Amino acid sequence: MSIFKRLLTNKTGSRKSIIKNSVIAGTIIFSGFGQDVMAKGKSYVAVEPLVCDLVKSIALPSDEVTCLVNRKQDVHDLKINPRQAQLLNSADKVFTLGKEMTPSMRNWENNKNTVVVGVSAIDVDDHSDHGGHDDHSDHGGHDDHAEHSAKVDDHSDHGGHDDHSDHGGHDDHGGLDPHVWHDPQNIIKMGDLISKSLKKDISVFNRGDRKLINERFEKFDSILEALDSWIVKQVESIPKENRVIVSKHKAMEYYGDAFGFESISLLDFLGDSSSLRPDNIKSALKELKEDNVLALFPEQKPASKLLRNLSRQSSIPLASNQIFVDGLMMDGNTVSVAVHNTCTIVDSLGGSCDKESASKIQSEWYKLSD
DSSP, X not given: OOHHHHHHHHHHHHHHHHHHHHHHHHHHHHHHHHHHHHOOOOEEEESSHHHHHHHHHHXXXXXXXXXXXOXXXXXXXXXXXXXXXXXXXXXXXXXXXXXXXXXXXXXXXXSTTEEEOSTTTSOOOOOTTOTTOGGGTTSTTOTTOSOOTTOOOOOSSOTTSSSOTTOTTGGGSTTOOOOGGGSHHHHHHHHHHHHHHHHTTSOTTOHHHHHHHHHHHHXXXXXXXXXXXXHHHHXXXXXXXXXXXXXXXXXXXXXXXXXXXXXXXXXXXXXXXXXXXXXXXXXXXXXXXXXXXXXXXXXXXXXXXXXXXXXXXXXXXXXXXXOOOSSOOSXXXXXXXXXXXXXXXXXXXXXXXXXXXXXXXXXXXHHHHO
C-alpha cells in the first residue's frame, strides 16, 4: 500500500471513530436529560395538616404529598402507628414542625430525609423592619418582645384540649413556643425552607421544574405578603386601647407581636387550670380589669370551664367564635384560618373586619394548594 493510500485510510478511520464516539456521548447525555424529563414525581409526607398545606402549595403538581395526620387529630398527642411509620420510612422526604409542636417526631428528626420547618428551624421574625408595623413597637405589653427568636411556651396543658393538666408532650417544647405560623412573615420563611429542600431533589439540568418551584414559591410569598397587609388594615380599625388578646395559652403571642396586641395567657395567672385557687382568680380578674379587656377568646367549642368561669365572674363576654391556634380548621387552609382568627379578634375588640376583601387572597391560595 502506498504511503498516500495508508494516510487516507487512517484519516478516514479516525473520522469514523470520532463520529461514533460523539454519537455514543450524545446518546448518554440526551438519555440523561430524558430521564429528568420522564422522571416520576417524588413522594413526600407532611406530618402536620398546616405543613401539608404549605408543602402542597410549593411542590410540583407531579409530586405526591401525603398528610400524615388528619385535622381532627391532636398532633401534641400523636402516637405514630405502624402504617404511619411505614409512610415516614418510605417517603423521599418528611416535612414537620418538629418536636416542639409534635413531640412524637423527636424520634424522626435526625433522619436524613426529615426536614424541620418549625420554630427551631427558622429565624423568627422580630418585626424590627416589618413594613406597616412600625407603630407596634410601643404597644403596651411588648417592651420585652423586641427579640423573641426563642419565645418561651407556657403550655402546662394546651388550648383546644379542655383542661388537660397532664396533656402529653408539652414539657417537650424545649422552651420554644411552636405557633410561629400565626405571623405570615414566619410562614414565608417556612416556605423558603420547603422550596429549597424540594429543589435539592431536582437535577440541575432540569431547569423547567426548578423554575416552576421558584414560580410557585414567589406566588406563595406574594399571597402571604398580601395577607399580612390585609391583617394590618383590619387591626387598624380597633381602638389602640382595646388591642388585648386574652386566651388560655400564649399560642397567639407571635400574632400579637406582629400586629400590635398585648397577649395575655390566663395560665400565667392561674397556673395549672385544674387548680383554680381564689388568689389566682383574683389576680387574673384584676389584670383583666386593668387592661380594659373586652373579650375572652376560646380556643375550642364549647369554651373551656376556665374561660366560662372567668367570663361569668368578670362580666367579660366570650368571643362568639373560637380562634384556631394549633393549625387548620376542619375546612379551609393556611390563609382562611388567619382570616377567620383575625375577623374573630377584630370584631370582638370593637373593630370592623372586612372579610370580603380577603376573599381574593384566599382564592389565590386555593389555586396553589389544590
